[in-house]
Amino acid sequence: MAFSSLRNSTTVQEFCIKKMLCCLIFMFVVLETVESLTPFDEGDKLTCYNYYPNGTSPEDIRCPKKCNCVFCKTETELYYSHNVYCESIEITSIPPQNTVPTDVEHYILSYNLISSLDNNSFQELTFLQTLNLISNNLKYNTIGIDAFRGLHNLRFLQMDKNSYLSKLLPWFDDLVSLEVLHIEHCGLTTIHPKVFNHCKKLIKIDLTRNTIENILSGTFQNLPDLKYLYLDNNRITSIPPQSFKDSSRLQRMSLDNNLLTTIEEDAGLQNLTQLQFLNVAYNKFSCDCNLVWFRKWIGTTNVTIKDINNRTNCSTSPHSKRYNKKILDFDPDKLHCSKFDKIVRFTIPSASVVLAITIGCVLLYRYRFHLRYWNQRRRLRKQYQRICNQGPPPINGEDIRYDVFVCYNSNDQQWVLKTLQPSLEVQRNFKLCVDYRDFIAGEAIATNIANAVKFSRKVLLVVSKHFAKSEWCNFELEMARMRMFDSHEDILVVVLIEKMSPKEMPILLHKILTTTTYIEWEEHPDRQALFWAKLETALLSPNCPKNRLLAGNP
DSSP states (O other), X not given: OXXXXXXXXXXXXXXXXXXXXXXXXXXXXXXXXXXXXXXXOSXXXXXXXXXXXXXXXXTTOOOOTTOEEEEEEESSOEEEEEEXXXXXXXXXXXOOXXXXXXXXXXXXXXXXXXXXXXXXXXXXXXXXXXXXXXXXXXXXXXXXXXXXXXXXXXXXXXXXXXXXXXXXXXXXXXXXXXXXXXXXXXXXXXXXXXXXXXXXXXXXXEOOSSOOOOOOXXXXXXXXXXOEEEOOSSOOOOOOTTTTTTOTTOOEEEOOSSOOOOOOGGGOGGGOTTOOEEEOOSOOEEOSGGGHHHHHHHHHOOSEETTTTTTOEEESSTTOOOOOEEGGGOOGGGGTOSHHHHIIIIIHHHHHHHHHHHHHHHHHHHTHHHHHHHHHHHHHHHHHHHHHHHSSOOOOSSOBOEEEEEEOOGGGXXXXXXXXHIIIIIISOOXXXXXXXXXXXXXXXXXXXXXHXXXXXXXXXXXXXXXXXXXXXHHHHHHHHHHHHXXXXXXXXXXXXXXXXXXXXXHHHHHHHHHSOEEEOOOSHHHHHHHHHHHHHHHHSSSSOGGGBOTTOO
Protein backbone atom coordinates (compact mmCIF):
# COMPACT_ATOMS: atom_id res chain seq x y z
CA MET A 1 0.00 0.00 0.00
CA ALA A 2 2.85 2.36 0.92
CA PHE A 3 4.63 1.38 -2.29
CA SER A 4 1.49 2.16 -4.28
CA SER A 5 1.11 5.61 -2.67
CA LEU A 6 4.76 6.41 -3.37
CA ARG A 7 4.37 5.39 -7.03
CA ASN A 8 1.24 7.56 -7.42
CA SER A 9 3.04 10.53 -5.82
CA THR A 10 5.97 10.17 -8.27
CA THR A 11 3.59 10.00 -11.21
CA VAL A 12 1.83 13.20 -10.18
CA GLN A 13 5.17 15.01 -9.86
CA GLU A 14 6.30 13.90 -13.36
CA PHE A 15 2.99 15.02 -14.80
CA CYS A 16 3.33 18.46 -13.23
CA ILE A 17 6.90 18.87 -14.52
CA LYS A 18 5.89 17.91 -18.08
CA LYS A 19 2.97 20.32 -17.98
CA MET A 20 5.19 23.17 -16.90
CA LEU A 21 7.65 22.44 -19.74
CA CYS A 22 4.84 22.46 -22.32
CA CYS A 23 3.65 25.82 -21.04
CA LEU A 24 7.14 27.30 -21.32
CA ILE A 25 7.57 26.03 -24.90
CA PHE A 26 4.16 27.42 -25.90
CA MET A 27 4.98 30.82 -24.45
CA PHE A 28 8.30 30.90 -26.31
CA VAL A 29 6.61 30.11 -29.66
CA VAL A 30 3.97 32.78 -29.07
CA LEU A 31 6.62 35.37 -28.27
CA GLU A 32 8.58 34.48 -31.39
CA THR A 33 5.44 34.75 -33.52
CA VAL A 34 4.50 38.09 -32.04
CA GLU A 35 7.99 39.40 -32.57
CA SER A 36 7.90 38.41 -36.25
CA LEU A 37 4.42 39.70 -37.00
CA THR A 38 4.23 42.78 -34.81
CA PRO A 39 6.58 45.63 -33.95
CA PHE A 40 9.54 44.51 -31.92
CA ASP A 41 11.28 46.88 -29.52
CA GLU A 42 14.84 46.42 -28.42
CA GLY A 43 15.45 49.07 -25.83
CA ASP A 44 13.02 51.30 -27.75
CA LYS A 45 15.66 51.68 -30.51
CA LEU A 46 14.77 49.13 -33.23
CA THR A 47 11.37 48.04 -34.58
CA CYS A 48 11.09 45.52 -37.49
CA TYR A 49 8.14 44.56 -39.64
CA ASN A 50 7.59 41.46 -41.75
CA TYR A 51 6.05 43.56 -44.49
CA TYR A 52 3.51 42.40 -47.08
CA PRO A 53 1.86 44.97 -49.36
CA ASN A 54 -1.61 43.71 -48.52
CA GLY A 55 -1.01 43.68 -44.80
CA THR A 56 -0.23 46.20 -42.12
CA SER A 57 2.88 48.27 -42.90
CA PRO A 58 4.30 51.77 -42.64
CA GLU A 59 2.78 53.98 -45.30
CA ASP A 60 5.99 55.51 -46.61
CA ILE A 61 7.80 52.27 -47.45
CA ARG A 62 7.71 50.75 -50.97
CA CYS A 63 7.84 47.13 -52.12
CA PRO A 64 6.83 45.50 -55.44
CA LYS A 65 3.33 44.12 -55.59
CA LYS A 66 3.06 40.47 -54.47
CA CYS A 67 6.69 40.55 -53.30
CA ASN A 68 8.03 40.18 -49.79
CA CYS A 69 10.24 42.82 -48.12
CA VAL A 70 11.41 43.15 -44.47
CA PHE A 71 11.66 46.65 -42.96
CA CYS A 72 13.05 48.02 -39.71
CA LYS A 73 12.64 51.35 -37.89
CA THR A 74 14.85 53.16 -35.41
CA GLU A 75 14.08 56.31 -33.46
CA THR A 76 15.35 58.48 -36.32
CA GLU A 77 14.93 56.54 -39.61
CA LEU A 78 13.09 53.77 -41.39
CA TYR A 79 15.00 51.23 -43.48
CA TYR A 80 14.61 47.70 -44.83
CA SER A 81 16.77 44.58 -44.55
CA HIS A 82 18.03 44.92 -48.19
CA ASN A 83 16.12 41.82 -49.39
CA VAL A 84 13.30 41.73 -51.94
CA TYR A 85 11.70 38.33 -52.59
CA CYS A 86 9.60 38.02 -55.74
CA GLU A 87 9.94 34.33 -56.33
CA SER A 88 7.19 32.04 -57.69
CA ILE A 89 4.56 34.79 -58.10
CA GLU A 90 4.04 34.21 -61.85
CA ILE A 91 5.00 37.69 -63.00
CA THR A 92 5.82 38.08 -66.72
CA SER A 93 8.09 41.12 -66.40
CA ILE A 94 10.31 42.54 -63.71
CA PRO A 95 8.61 44.96 -61.29
CA PRO A 96 8.95 48.69 -62.06
CA GLN A 97 12.07 50.18 -60.54
CA ASN A 98 10.09 52.83 -58.67
CA THR A 99 8.44 50.06 -56.62
CA VAL A 100 11.77 48.54 -55.50
CA PRO A 101 13.79 50.02 -52.64
CA THR A 102 16.78 51.74 -54.24
CA ASP A 103 19.28 50.31 -51.76
CA VAL A 104 18.22 46.68 -52.24
CA GLU A 105 21.15 44.26 -52.03
CA HIS A 106 19.50 40.89 -52.73
CA TYR A 107 16.81 40.71 -55.43
CA ILE A 108 15.16 37.33 -55.98
CA LEU A 109 13.08 36.95 -59.18
CA SER A 110 13.32 33.20 -59.66
CA TYR A 111 10.62 30.78 -60.83
CA ASN A 112 8.49 33.28 -62.70
CA LEU A 113 7.48 33.89 -66.31
CA ILE A 114 9.76 36.83 -67.08
CA SER A 115 10.45 36.80 -70.83
CA SER A 116 12.49 39.96 -71.42
CA LEU A 117 14.88 42.45 -69.87
CA ASP A 118 14.86 45.92 -71.38
CA ASN A 119 17.87 48.20 -71.41
CA ASN A 120 18.56 49.79 -67.99
CA SER A 121 16.21 47.37 -66.23
CA PHE A 122 18.18 47.70 -62.94
CA GLN A 123 19.92 51.04 -63.43
CA GLU A 124 18.65 52.62 -60.18
CA LEU A 125 19.57 49.58 -58.02
CA THR A 126 23.22 50.57 -57.62
CA PHE A 127 23.63 48.73 -54.28
CA LEU A 128 22.48 45.38 -55.66
CA GLN A 129 24.85 42.51 -54.87
CA THR A 130 22.76 39.42 -55.69
CA LEU A 131 20.38 38.99 -58.64
CA ASN A 132 18.52 35.71 -59.06
CA LEU A 133 16.71 35.09 -62.39
CA ILE A 134 16.57 31.30 -62.21
CA SER A 135 13.84 29.49 -64.18
CA ASN A 136 12.23 32.19 -66.29
CA ASN A 137 11.54 32.50 -70.04
CA LEU A 138 14.46 34.71 -71.07
CA LYS A 139 15.86 34.52 -74.60
CA TYR A 140 19.00 36.14 -76.00
CA ASN A 141 17.03 38.34 -78.42
CA THR A 142 14.74 39.63 -75.65
CA ILE A 143 17.59 40.87 -73.43
CA GLY A 144 18.81 44.39 -74.16
CA ILE A 145 22.54 44.79 -74.59
CA ASP A 146 22.46 47.29 -71.67
CA ALA A 147 19.97 45.37 -69.53
CA PHE A 148 22.43 45.14 -66.61
CA ARG A 149 23.74 48.69 -66.88
CA GLY A 150 24.49 50.36 -63.56
CA LEU A 151 25.03 47.18 -61.51
CA HIS A 152 28.60 48.06 -60.57
CA ASN A 153 28.35 46.33 -57.17
CA LEU A 154 26.69 43.09 -58.33
CA ARG A 155 28.64 40.07 -57.09
CA PHE A 156 26.32 37.12 -57.74
CA LEU A 157 24.24 36.54 -60.88
CA GLN A 158 22.13 33.44 -61.46
CA MET A 159 20.29 32.83 -64.74
CA ASP A 160 19.96 29.03 -64.68
CA LYS A 161 17.12 27.16 -66.39
CA ASN A 162 16.18 29.82 -68.94
CA SER A 163 15.95 26.97 -71.41
CA TYR A 164 15.86 28.99 -74.62
CA LEU A 165 18.52 31.57 -73.89
CA SER A 166 20.62 30.09 -76.75
CA LYS A 167 23.38 32.72 -76.91
CA LEU A 168 25.51 34.52 -74.36
CA LEU A 169 26.10 38.06 -75.61
CA PRO A 170 28.21 40.88 -74.09
CA TRP A 171 25.58 42.03 -71.60
CA PHE A 172 27.94 42.23 -68.61
CA ASP A 173 30.17 45.21 -69.39
CA ASP A 174 29.01 47.08 -66.25
CA LEU A 175 29.40 44.08 -63.92
CA VAL A 176 32.90 45.02 -62.81
CA SER A 177 32.40 43.47 -59.34
CA LEU A 178 30.85 40.19 -60.50
CA GLU A 179 32.38 37.19 -58.72
CA VAL A 180 29.99 34.27 -59.35
CA LEU A 181 28.04 33.57 -62.55
CA HIS A 182 25.65 30.63 -62.96
CA ILE A 183 24.06 30.02 -66.38
CA GLU A 184 23.27 26.31 -66.31
CA HIS A 185 20.77 24.43 -68.43
CA CYS A 186 19.98 27.37 -70.73
CA GLY A 187 20.42 25.75 -74.17
CA LEU A 188 23.52 27.85 -74.84
CA THR A 189 25.20 27.10 -78.17
CA THR A 190 27.32 30.22 -78.59
CA ILE A 191 29.38 32.34 -76.22
CA HIS A 192 30.51 35.75 -77.46
CA PRO A 193 34.31 35.93 -77.00
CA LYS A 194 34.10 39.36 -75.32
CA VAL A 195 31.30 38.56 -72.89
CA PHE A 196 33.62 38.57 -69.82
CA ASN A 197 36.02 41.31 -70.94
CA HIS A 198 35.08 43.68 -68.09
CA CYS A 199 34.41 41.06 -65.40
CA LYS A 200 37.94 41.01 -64.00
CA LYS A 201 36.82 39.88 -60.52
CA LEU A 202 35.09 36.71 -61.65
CA ILE A 203 35.93 33.79 -59.38
CA LYS A 204 33.48 31.17 -60.60
CA ILE A 205 31.80 30.53 -63.97
CA ASP A 206 29.32 27.69 -64.28
CA LEU A 207 28.01 26.94 -67.79
CA THR A 208 27.15 23.27 -67.36
CA ARG A 209 24.36 21.38 -69.10
CA ASN A 210 24.19 23.50 -72.23
CA THR A 211 24.93 22.67 -75.87
CA ILE A 212 28.07 24.75 -76.37
CA GLU A 213 30.06 23.45 -79.36
CA ASN A 214 33.04 25.78 -79.57
CA ILE A 215 35.08 27.85 -77.17
CA LEU A 216 36.15 30.91 -79.10
CA SER A 217 39.65 32.22 -78.54
CA GLY A 218 39.75 34.87 -75.84
CA THR A 219 36.58 33.85 -74.00
CA PHE A 220 38.31 32.84 -70.76
CA GLN A 221 41.48 34.89 -71.12
CA ASN A 222 42.55 37.79 -68.87
CA LEU A 223 40.44 36.76 -65.87
CA PRO A 224 43.05 37.09 -63.10
CA ASP A 225 40.77 35.99 -60.21
CA LEU A 226 39.07 33.06 -61.94
CA LYS A 227 39.40 29.89 -59.84
CA TYR A 228 36.47 27.67 -60.85
CA LEU A 229 35.34 26.91 -64.41
CA TYR A 230 32.63 24.36 -65.09
CA LEU A 231 31.77 23.38 -68.67
CA ASP A 232 30.36 19.89 -68.09
CA ASN A 233 27.73 18.31 -70.31
CA ASN A 234 28.20 20.39 -73.44
CA ARG A 235 29.33 19.53 -77.00
CA ILE A 236 32.77 21.11 -76.96
CA THR A 237 35.06 19.50 -79.56
CA SER A 238 38.35 21.30 -78.92
CA ILE A 239 40.17 23.77 -76.70
CA PRO A 240 41.71 26.59 -78.77
CA PRO A 241 45.31 27.76 -78.29
CA GLN A 242 46.05 29.85 -75.20
CA SER A 243 42.46 29.57 -73.99
CA PHE A 244 43.40 30.48 -70.40
CA LYS A 245 46.13 33.03 -70.99
CA ASP A 246 46.43 35.41 -68.02
CA SER A 247 43.85 33.38 -66.08
CA SER A 248 46.58 31.61 -64.16
CA ARG A 249 44.73 31.29 -60.82
CA LEU A 250 42.43 28.56 -62.12
CA GLN A 251 42.19 25.78 -59.53
CA ARG A 252 39.27 23.59 -60.66
CA MET A 253 38.12 22.95 -64.21
CA SER A 254 35.56 20.45 -65.38
CA LEU A 255 35.01 19.43 -69.02
CA ASP A 256 33.46 16.00 -68.65
CA ASN A 257 30.73 14.77 -70.99
CA ASN A 258 31.84 16.74 -74.02
CA LEU A 259 33.15 15.75 -77.47
CA LEU A 260 36.85 16.43 -76.98
CA THR A 261 39.09 14.29 -79.19
CA THR A 262 42.34 15.67 -77.80
CA ILE A 263 43.89 18.40 -75.66
CA GLU A 264 46.96 19.85 -77.31
CA GLU A 265 49.95 21.55 -75.79
CA ASP A 266 49.02 25.00 -77.09
CA ALA A 267 45.83 24.93 -75.01
CA GLY A 268 48.12 25.93 -72.13
CA LEU A 269 47.16 23.58 -69.28
CA GLN A 270 50.82 23.32 -68.31
CA ASN A 271 50.83 27.07 -67.62
CA LEU A 272 48.06 26.85 -65.00
CA THR A 273 50.41 26.51 -62.03
CA GLN A 274 47.59 26.61 -59.44
CA LEU A 275 45.39 24.02 -61.13
CA GLN A 276 44.44 21.33 -58.61
CA PHE A 277 41.48 19.48 -60.15
CA LEU A 278 40.56 18.52 -63.71
CA ASN A 279 37.69 16.40 -64.98
CA VAL A 280 37.71 15.27 -68.64
CA ALA A 281 35.85 11.98 -68.29
CA TYR A 282 33.32 10.77 -70.88
CA ASN A 283 34.86 12.53 -73.86
CA LYS A 284 35.64 11.20 -77.37
CA PHE A 285 39.43 11.04 -77.17
CA SER A 286 41.32 9.38 -80.03
CA CYS A 287 44.42 7.33 -79.27
CA ASP A 288 46.53 8.93 -81.99
CA CYS A 289 49.49 11.25 -82.32
CA ASN A 290 47.38 14.29 -81.48
CA LEU A 291 46.85 12.90 -77.97
CA VAL A 292 50.53 12.32 -77.25
CA TRP A 293 51.18 15.57 -75.42
CA PHE A 294 48.12 15.25 -73.15
CA ARG A 295 48.93 11.63 -72.33
CA LYS A 296 52.48 12.55 -71.33
CA TRP A 297 51.22 15.54 -69.33
CA ILE A 298 48.90 13.25 -67.37
CA GLY A 299 51.93 11.21 -66.33
CA THR A 300 53.92 14.19 -65.09
CA THR A 301 51.39 16.63 -63.60
CA ASN A 302 50.37 16.88 -59.95
CA VAL A 303 46.82 17.85 -60.89
CA THR A 304 44.11 15.50 -59.64
CA ILE A 305 42.32 14.19 -62.74
CA LYS A 306 38.96 12.77 -61.78
CA ASP A 307 38.04 9.27 -63.03
CA ILE A 308 41.25 8.97 -65.01
CA ASN A 309 41.39 5.24 -64.25
CA ASN A 310 37.97 4.10 -65.36
CA ARG A 311 35.92 6.76 -67.16
CA THR A 312 38.49 8.59 -69.25
CA ASN A 313 38.88 6.41 -72.33
CA CYS A 314 39.89 6.77 -75.96
CA SER A 315 39.28 5.07 -79.29
CA THR A 316 42.05 3.25 -81.18
CA SER A 317 40.43 3.74 -84.61
CA PRO A 318 39.51 7.09 -86.18
CA HIS A 319 36.16 5.73 -87.41
CA SER A 320 35.32 3.64 -84.36
CA LYS A 321 32.61 4.66 -81.91
CA ARG A 322 33.95 2.37 -79.21
CA TYR A 323 35.91 4.20 -76.52
CA ASN A 324 36.98 1.19 -74.53
CA LYS A 325 40.71 1.80 -74.15
CA LYS A 326 41.78 3.46 -70.93
CA ILE A 327 43.72 6.59 -71.65
CA LEU A 328 46.33 5.47 -69.11
CA ASP A 329 46.88 2.33 -71.23
CA PHE A 330 47.63 4.42 -74.30
CA ASP A 331 51.36 4.23 -75.05
CA PRO A 332 52.27 7.05 -77.46
CA ASP A 333 55.75 5.64 -78.09
CA LYS A 334 54.27 2.74 -80.05
CA LEU A 335 52.78 5.12 -82.62
CA HIS A 336 56.15 6.57 -83.72
CA CYS A 337 54.90 10.11 -83.40
CA SER A 338 58.30 11.81 -83.20
CA LYS A 339 59.10 14.73 -85.46
CA PHE A 340 61.57 12.61 -87.42
CA ASP A 341 58.89 9.99 -88.08
CA LYS A 342 56.52 12.69 -89.27
CA ILE A 343 59.19 13.95 -91.66
CA VAL A 344 59.75 10.47 -93.03
CA ARG A 345 56.04 9.70 -93.32
CA PHE A 346 54.76 13.00 -94.68
CA THR A 347 57.51 15.40 -95.75
CA ILE A 348 59.50 13.04 -98.00
CA PRO A 349 56.45 11.76 -99.95
CA SER A 350 55.16 15.31 -100.25
CA ALA A 351 58.55 16.52 -101.47
CA SER A 352 58.66 13.67 -103.98
CA VAL A 353 55.27 14.60 -105.35
CA VAL A 354 56.24 18.26 -105.58
CA LEU A 355 59.50 17.34 -107.34
CA ALA A 356 57.69 15.10 -109.82
CA ILE A 357 55.15 17.80 -110.56
CA THR A 358 57.91 20.37 -110.99
CA ILE A 359 59.84 18.14 -113.42
CA GLY A 360 56.65 17.43 -115.32
CA CYS A 361 55.84 21.13 -115.58
CA VAL A 362 59.38 21.91 -116.80
CA LEU A 363 59.17 19.21 -119.45
CA LEU A 364 55.76 20.35 -120.56
CA TYR A 365 56.99 23.93 -120.85
CA ARG A 366 60.19 22.88 -122.63
CA TYR A 367 58.40 20.77 -125.22
CA ARG A 368 55.10 22.63 -125.26
CA PHE A 369 55.30 23.45 -128.97
CA HIS A 370 56.21 19.88 -129.92
CA LEU A 371 53.34 18.53 -127.83
CA ARG A 372 50.94 21.04 -129.27
CA TYR A 373 52.08 20.18 -132.76
CA TRP A 374 51.76 16.45 -132.13
CA ASN A 375 48.30 16.83 -130.60
CA GLN A 376 47.17 19.10 -133.40
CA ARG A 377 48.37 16.64 -136.04
CA ARG A 378 46.70 13.75 -134.28
CA ARG A 379 43.41 15.62 -133.94
CA LEU A 380 43.40 16.96 -137.49
CA ARG A 381 44.40 13.62 -139.00
CA LYS A 382 41.49 11.89 -137.30
CA GLN A 383 39.15 14.67 -138.41
CA TYR A 384 40.49 14.53 -141.99
CA GLN A 385 40.18 10.74 -142.17
CA ARG A 386 36.59 10.93 -140.92
CA ILE A 387 35.77 13.52 -143.57
CA CYS A 388 37.45 11.45 -146.27
CA ASN A 389 35.46 8.37 -145.31
CA GLN A 390 32.19 10.30 -145.36
CA GLY A 391 32.88 12.43 -148.46
CA PRO A 392 33.49 11.71 -152.16
CA PRO A 393 35.80 8.87 -153.25
CA PRO A 394 39.56 9.45 -153.01
CA ILE A 395 41.40 11.21 -155.83
CA ASN A 396 42.04 8.72 -158.63
CA GLY A 397 43.62 10.99 -161.18
CA GLU A 398 40.35 11.93 -162.93
CA ASP A 399 38.45 14.00 -160.36
CA ILE A 400 40.37 17.29 -160.33
CA ARG A 401 38.01 20.30 -160.26
CA TYR A 402 40.36 23.22 -159.53
CA ASP A 403 43.84 24.25 -160.47
CA VAL A 404 44.53 25.88 -157.13
CA PHE A 405 42.95 25.94 -153.68
CA VAL A 406 43.92 29.25 -152.09
CA CYS A 407 44.51 29.08 -148.32
CA TYR A 408 44.62 32.51 -146.66
CA ASN A 409 43.55 34.36 -143.56
CA SER A 410 40.55 36.65 -143.72
CA ASN A 411 42.77 39.62 -142.80
CA ASP A 412 44.58 39.10 -146.13
CA GLN A 413 41.41 38.80 -148.20
CA GLN A 414 41.85 42.18 -149.93
CA TRP A 415 45.24 41.12 -151.34
CA VAL A 416 43.70 37.85 -152.61
CA LEU A 417 40.68 39.59 -154.18
CA LYS A 418 42.44 42.57 -155.76
CA THR A 419 45.87 41.17 -156.58
CA LEU A 420 46.11 37.38 -156.62
CA GLN A 421 42.74 36.32 -158.02
CA PRO A 422 42.62 38.73 -161.06
CA SER A 423 46.19 37.93 -162.04
CA LEU A 424 45.75 34.15 -161.94
CA GLU A 425 42.17 33.75 -163.16
CA VAL A 426 41.87 36.60 -165.68
CA GLN A 427 45.39 37.02 -166.99
CA ARG A 428 46.67 33.43 -166.71
CA ASN A 429 43.46 31.40 -166.94
CA PHE A 430 43.87 29.35 -163.69
CA LYS A 431 40.72 28.06 -162.02
CA LEU A 432 40.92 28.96 -158.33
CA CYS A 433 38.99 27.56 -155.35
CA VAL A 434 38.39 30.40 -152.85
CA ASP A 435 36.27 30.03 -149.77
CA TYR A 436 33.93 33.00 -150.13
CA ARG A 437 32.87 31.83 -153.63
CA ASP A 438 33.33 28.08 -153.90
CA PHE A 439 32.55 26.69 -150.44
CA ILE A 440 29.09 25.07 -150.27
CA ALA A 441 26.72 27.05 -148.04
CA GLY A 442 25.43 25.06 -145.07
CA GLU A 443 28.28 22.55 -145.23
CA ALA A 444 30.68 22.23 -142.31
CA ILE A 445 33.84 24.30 -142.74
CA ALA A 446 36.05 21.26 -142.18
CA THR A 447 34.18 19.37 -144.92
CA ASN A 448 34.52 22.27 -147.37
CA ILE A 449 38.25 22.49 -146.68
CA ALA A 450 38.72 18.72 -147.07
CA ASN A 451 36.89 18.71 -150.40
CA ALA A 452 38.86 21.73 -151.65
CA VAL A 453 42.15 20.00 -150.83
CA LYS A 454 40.98 16.75 -152.48
CA PHE A 455 39.75 18.26 -155.72
CA SER A 456 42.49 20.83 -156.34
CA ARG A 457 45.70 20.14 -158.22
CA LYS A 458 47.69 22.57 -156.09
CA VAL A 459 47.27 24.16 -152.68
CA LEU A 460 48.52 27.75 -152.52
CA LEU A 461 49.43 29.05 -149.06
CA VAL A 462 49.27 32.82 -148.68
CA VAL A 463 51.47 33.10 -145.59
CA SER A 464 51.40 36.08 -143.24
CA LYS A 465 51.50 36.71 -139.50
CA HIS A 466 47.71 36.38 -139.44
CA PHE A 467 47.97 33.08 -141.29
CA ALA A 468 50.44 31.73 -138.73
CA LYS A 469 48.05 32.47 -135.85
CA SER A 470 44.92 31.05 -137.51
CA GLU A 471 43.72 27.60 -136.41
CA TRP A 472 41.78 27.10 -139.64
CA CYS A 473 44.83 27.96 -141.75
CA ASN A 474 46.84 25.41 -139.78
CA PHE A 475 44.03 22.91 -140.37
CA GLU A 476 44.21 23.54 -144.13
CA LEU A 477 48.00 23.23 -144.05
CA GLU A 478 47.85 19.96 -142.12
CA MET A 479 45.36 18.36 -144.53
CA ALA A 480 47.39 19.46 -147.56
CA ARG A 481 50.48 17.94 -145.97
CA MET A 482 48.64 14.67 -145.27
CA ARG A 483 47.54 14.50 -148.90
CA MET A 484 51.18 14.94 -149.90
CA PHE A 485 52.14 11.93 -147.79
CA ASP A 486 49.09 9.79 -148.62
CA SER A 487 49.12 10.39 -152.42
CA HIS A 488 52.84 11.14 -152.85
CA GLU A 489 52.00 14.38 -154.63
CA ASP A 490 53.91 17.65 -154.57
CA ILE A 491 50.94 19.99 -154.20
CA LEU A 492 52.14 22.81 -151.90
CA VAL A 493 53.02 26.26 -153.26
CA VAL A 494 53.96 28.86 -150.67
CA VAL A 495 53.69 32.62 -151.13
CA LEU A 496 55.13 34.76 -148.33
CA ILE A 497 53.47 38.19 -148.36
CA GLU A 498 54.92 39.35 -145.03
CA LYS A 499 58.31 38.83 -143.47
CA MET A 500 58.24 36.65 -140.33
CA SER A 501 60.69 35.30 -137.80
CA PRO A 502 60.73 31.59 -136.85
CA LYS A 503 59.39 32.49 -133.38
CA GLU A 504 56.19 33.80 -135.00
CA MET A 505 55.48 30.51 -136.80
CA PRO A 506 53.99 27.26 -135.54
CA ILE A 507 56.28 24.25 -135.86
CA LEU A 508 54.57 22.76 -138.90
CA LEU A 509 54.67 26.01 -140.88
CA HIS A 510 58.32 26.54 -139.96
CA LYS A 511 59.16 23.06 -141.23
CA ILE A 512 57.30 23.70 -144.48
CA LEU A 513 59.17 26.97 -145.08
CA THR A 514 62.53 25.35 -144.35
CA THR A 515 61.94 22.37 -146.67
CA THR A 516 59.95 24.02 -149.48
CA THR A 517 61.01 26.79 -151.84
CA TYR A 518 58.66 29.68 -151.24
CA ILE A 519 57.99 32.81 -153.29
CA GLU A 520 58.14 36.25 -151.67
CA TRP A 521 55.74 38.95 -152.73
CA GLU A 522 57.42 42.08 -154.02
CA GLU A 523 55.87 45.47 -153.42
CA HIS A 524 58.05 47.14 -156.06
CA PRO A 525 56.28 47.06 -159.47
CA ASP A 526 59.47 46.26 -161.40
CA ARG A 527 59.96 43.08 -159.39
CA GLN A 528 56.37 41.85 -159.48
CA ALA A 529 56.74 40.46 -163.01
CA LEU A 530 59.36 38.02 -161.73
CA PHE A 531 57.03 37.10 -158.83
CA TRP A 532 54.16 36.21 -161.18
CA ALA A 533 56.47 34.24 -163.44
CA LYS A 534 57.77 32.17 -160.51
CA LEU A 535 54.26 31.61 -159.20
CA GLU A 536 52.91 30.52 -162.60
CA THR A 537 55.82 28.08 -163.04
CA ALA A 538 55.19 26.59 -159.59
CA LEU A 539 51.48 26.18 -160.23
CA LEU A 540 52.14 24.46 -163.58
CA SER A 541 54.74 22.10 -162.16
CA PRO A 542 53.92 18.37 -162.50
CA ASN A 543 51.36 17.04 -160.07
CA CYS A 544 47.94 16.26 -161.43
CA PRO A 545 48.07 17.08 -165.20
CA LYS A 546 45.94 20.04 -166.22
CA ASN A 547 44.07 18.03 -168.87
CA ARG A 548 42.34 16.13 -166.04
CA LEU A 549 40.41 19.22 -165.00
CA LEU A 550 36.69 18.38 -165.16
CA ALA A 551 35.16 20.67 -167.70
CA GLY A 552 32.03 22.44 -166.58
CA ASN A 553 32.53 21.85 -162.84
CA PRO A 554 32.28 24.94 -160.74
